[in-house]
Amino acid sequence: MFYESPWMSDELRIFRSTIRKFIQAEFIPRQAHWRQQLGPDAEAWPKAGAVGLLLSDVPAEYGGGGGTFAHESVVVEELGQAGVHFASFIHDSVAHYILAYGREEQKRDWLPRMARGELVGAIAMSEPSAGSDLQGIKTTARRDGDHYVINGSKTFITNGTHASLICLAAKTDVSVTGPRNTSLIILEAGDLRGYRVGRPLDKVGMRTEDTCELFFDDVRVPAANLLGPAEGRGFFQIMQKMSYERLAIGVAAVTTAERAVAITTRHVKERMAFGAPLIDLQNTRFKLSECKTEAHVARVFLDHCIERFIEGQLDDVAAAMAKYWLTDCECRIVDECLQLHGGYGYLTEYPIARMWTDSRVHRIYAGANEILKELIASSL
Numbered sequence: 001m002f003y004e005s006p007w008m009s010d011e012l013r014i015f016r017s018t019i020r021k022f023i024q025a026e027f028i029p030r031q032a033h034w035r036q037q038l039g040p041d042a043e044a045w046p047k048a049g050a051v052g053l054l055l056s057d058v059p060a061e062y063g064g065g066g067g068t069f070a071h072e073s074v075v076v077e078e079l080g081q082a083g084v085h086f087a088s089f090i091h092d093s094v095a096h097y098i099l100a101y102g103r104e105e106q107k108r109d110w111l112p113r114m115a116r117g118e119l120v121g122a123i124a125m126s127e128p129s130a131g132s133d134l135q136g137i138k139t140t141a142r143r144d145g146d147h148y149v150i151n152g153s154k155t156f157i158t159n160g161t162h163a164s165l166i167c168l169a170a171k172t173d174v175s176v177t178g179p180r181n182t183s184l185i186i187l188e189a190g191d192l193r194g195y196r197v198g199r200p201l202d203k204v205g206m207r208t209e210d211t212c213e214l215f216f217d218d219v220r221v222p223a224a225n226l227l228g229p230a231e232g233r234g235f236f237q238i239m240q241k242m243s244y245e246r247l248a249i250g251v252a253a254v255t256t257a258e259r260a261v262a263i264t265t266r267h268v269k270e271r272m273a274f275g276a277p278l279i280d281l282q283n284t285r286f287k288l289s290e291c292k293t294e295a296h297v298a299r300v301f302l303d304h305c306i307e308r309f310i311e312g313q314l315d316d317v318a319a320a321m322a323k324y325w326l327t328d329c330e331c332r333i334v335d336e337c338l339q340l341h342g343g344y345g346y347l348t349e350y351p352i353a354r355m356w357t358d359s360r361v362h363r364i365y366a367g368a369n370e371i372l373k374e375l376i377a378s379s380l
Contacts, residue, residue: 003296003299005073005303006303007070007306007310012070012071015067015074016074016078018051018052019053019074019078020081023078023082024082027044027082027084027086030044031084031208034208035208037200038200038201038202038203039208039209040086040208040209040210042162044086045091045118045162046116048088049115050116050117052065053075053088054091054114054115054116055091055092055095055111055115056071056074056075056092057070057071057072057092058095058096058099058111062099062107062111062115063111063113063114063116064095064115065115068310069244069306069310070306070310072089072092072248072251073251075088075089076089076248076252076255077255079252080251080252080255080256080259083259083354085209086208086209089248089249090121090159090245091114091120091159092121093123093245094121094167095110095111095114095115095121096241096244097167097184097227097237098110098167098186098227100237100241101184101233102227106186106227110165110186118164119164119165119188120162120164120165121163121166121167122159122160122214123157123158123167123245124154124157124166125137125154125238126154126155126156126157127139127152127153127154127155128153128155134169134238135178135179135182135235137152137182138152138171139151139153139154139168139169139171139216140170140171140174141168141171141172141183141185143172143223145223146223147221147223148170148220148221148222148225149218149219150168150170150185150218150221151216151219152216153215154214154216155201155214156365157211157214158210158211159210160197160210160212160213160214161210162210163189163214164188164189164190165186165187165189166186166187166189166214167186167227168184168187169182169183169184169234169235169238170182170183170185171183172231176232179235179236181232182232182234182235183226183227183232184227184233184238185225185226185227186225187219187221187225192219192220192221193218193219193220194217194220195214195215195216195219196214197213197214198214199212199213204357204360204361205354205358205359205360205361206358206361239316242316242319243309243315243319244309245366246319246320246322246323246367247305247306247309247314247319247322247323249323249362250302250305250322250327251302251306252362253298253326253329253330253362254295254299254326254329256330256334256355256358256359257294257295257298257329257334259355260333261288261295261333261337263337263351263352264288264291264341264352267340267341268284271342278340294329294332294333295329298329298330301325301326302322305318316375317375320367320372320376321372323372324363324369324373327359327363328369330362331360334355334356335356337352337355338352338355338356
């Protein structure tokens with residue numbers, strides 16, 4: 001059964017071919033090394049920028065590719081099909097915060113350098129005591145003349161090791177309770193005094209993505225780096241832009257599910273049991289039939305969400321539905337596919353084993369699925 005996303009075009013097919021060739025030539029040969037060092041090489045970012053992998057859906061006037069979220073989806077799909085975890089979508093999410101809320105001079109300063117991979121973006125929101133509950137953050141940004149003085153720490157920060165442009169959520173008014181005390185501030189890391197990057201966190205999966213803690217001890221940042229026209233808008237900015245990150249995770253989830261079905265189908269056709277290929281067993285055929293059907297339903301739903309997002313019609317509830325349901329579906333499918341690999345599925349040299357550990361975090365970050373169900377419930 002052949003199916004192609006309705007948003008696909010000839011231009012996107014050419015773009016896909018370019019990204020695929022780049023990933024095969026530059027990223028795949030480095031995967032073992034990246035897993036060993038718990039993150040990509042620093043030079044991976046400018047290489048990705050040079051081929052157009054970064055900021056593909058940011059206007060060309062700001063150095064981006066001038067495409068739509070369809071281009072971003074192609075990038076995420078190609079990384080997923082290759083089994084490469086490179087958090088360009090987090091980098092691109094930072095760009096979209098700047099694109100939506102930044103002043104013109106901020107856009108023209110930061111976005112072209114992000115597109116070239118000269119600056120690496122990270123989103124610093126989660127803290128040791130505040131994950132999905134962003135109103136619980138404790139990091140502060142106190143105004144001192146023309147600067148903010150930032151104190152606190154962040155954890156689970158993807159791209160944190162190489163991050164040079166950080167979208168930071170901090171409390172700018174501790175006297176106020178509720179969402180209006182939080183702002184988004186952009187930090188150009190560089191040689192900032194008082195800024196420190198912790199060691200890479202040793203994760204169960206996604207070991208080629210660097211994830212670490214960030215520490216801020218009286219870090220001084222220009223007040224002009226505030227995103228938006230005034231303080232206290234950060235929480236609402238996050239809620240408005242989180243759909244981008246959640247939909248990108250949905251793309252990764254469906255791609256992983258489809259890949260799991262494909263490699264498992266090949267395995268059961270080659271693996272012999274009781275004198276015949278595993279595919280000859282009814283249970284094998286039925287389980288894979290269920291997985292293939294779920295993956296196809298997920299793809300059709302995802303494509304509908306992508307089309308609505310491109311048209312500016314995907315609301316935060318629908319994005320939450322997509323992220324929650326697609327990642328739950330992904331984990332079900334990958335688990336079933338691992339089972340069909342038998343003992344081989346438990347060996348890290350087999351892609352399905354890495355997919356099993358890598359996919360688990362999709363149900364946790366960008367808002368745990370349980371939190372997203374609460375968001376969905378608010379629309380009932």
